[in-house]
Amino acid sequence: GIQVEQSPPDLILQEGANSTLRCNFSDSVNNLQWFHQNPWGQLINLFYIPSGTKQNGRLSATTVATERYSLLYISSSQTTDSGVYFCAVSAGYSGAGSYQLTFGKGTKLSVIP
Amino acid sequence: DGGITQSPKYLFRKEGQNVTLSCEQNLNHDAMYWYRQDPGQGLRLIYYSQIVNDFQKGDIAEGYSVSREKKESFPLTVTSAQKNPTAFYLCASSLRQDNQPQHFGDGTRLSIL
Numbered sequence: 407g408i409q410v411e412q413s414p415p416d417l418i419l420q421e422g423a424n425s426t427l428r429c430n431f432s433d434s435v436n437n438l439q440w441f442h443q444n445p446w447g448q449l450i451n452l453f454y455i456p457s458g459t460k461q462n463g464r465l466s467a468t469t470v471a472t473e474r475y476s477l478l479y480i481s482s483s484q485t486t487d488s489g490v491y492f493c494a495v496s497a498g499y500s501g502a503g504s505y506q507l508t509f510g511k512g513t514k515l516s517v518i519p
Numbered sequence: 520d521g522g523i524t525q526s527p528k529y530l531f532r533k534e535g536q537n538v539t540l541s542c543e544q545n546l547n548h549d550a551m552y553w554y555r556q557d558p559g560q561g562l563r564l565i566y567y568s569q570i571v572n573d574f575q576k577g578d579i580a581e582g583y584s585v586s587r588e589k590k591e592s593f594p595l596t597v598t599s600a601q602k603n604p605t606a607f608y609l610c611a612s613s614l615r616q617d618n619q620p621q622h623f624g625d626g627t628r629l630s631i632l
Binding site: 407410437439441446447448449451454492494506507508509510511512 | 552554556559560561562563564567577578607609611619620621622623625626628
């Protein structure tokens with residue numbers, strides 16, 4: 407099956423700093439999502455981005471499908487950005503199982519005041 | 520508001536007992552999914568269903584069962600055969616097409632007494 411690797415596994419930032427999180431995947435994809443899991447466990451959709459670039463406030467994401475990676479940018483980080491960021495993909499072929507997401511292990515972000 | 524409702528938020532299981540986790544959605548999505556998350560890990564797929572009365576095993580289906588009698592509902596039963604059920608369980612749904620994002624409920628934390 408498709409493999410998803412996220413880096414770095416842990417990241418500590420001073421409030422106000424910028425960061426880049428990376429997601430590498432091993433096969434072509436038809437779905438790529440970035441999630442933020444808050445300390446209560448809620449999984450919040452950040453971006454649906456199988457290709458291209460999107461921005462939402464201080465967050466932006468870029469997926470280069472041909473090179474099999476995606477980047478999540480966080481600018482001017484705040485303490486509320488703390489949590490775990492997951493990248494998840496589903497493979498770009500039809501058939502049973504084609505809609506299931508494969509998750510990376512996440513990047514744990516801690517933003518300190 | 521449209522969304523996915525999981526209940527209960529916390530659940531305790533005695534040895535040898537089956538327990539059922541509820542997942543209801545009012546997004547009119549065809550596909551529904553169950554994931555398991557262990558501490559410090561990403562999510563792994565247990566079961567998924569693309570249409571009513573049909574469901575498929577995911578990567579870690581042993582010790583679990585599901586039903587899909589209604590479009591809105593996809594309950595998960597953790598059976599006594601699941602020897603390590605303590606985990607965080609997340610339900611998701613999506614439109615049954617390529618290139619559609621998955622949306623997640625707030626999860627159920629299951630612990631063993």
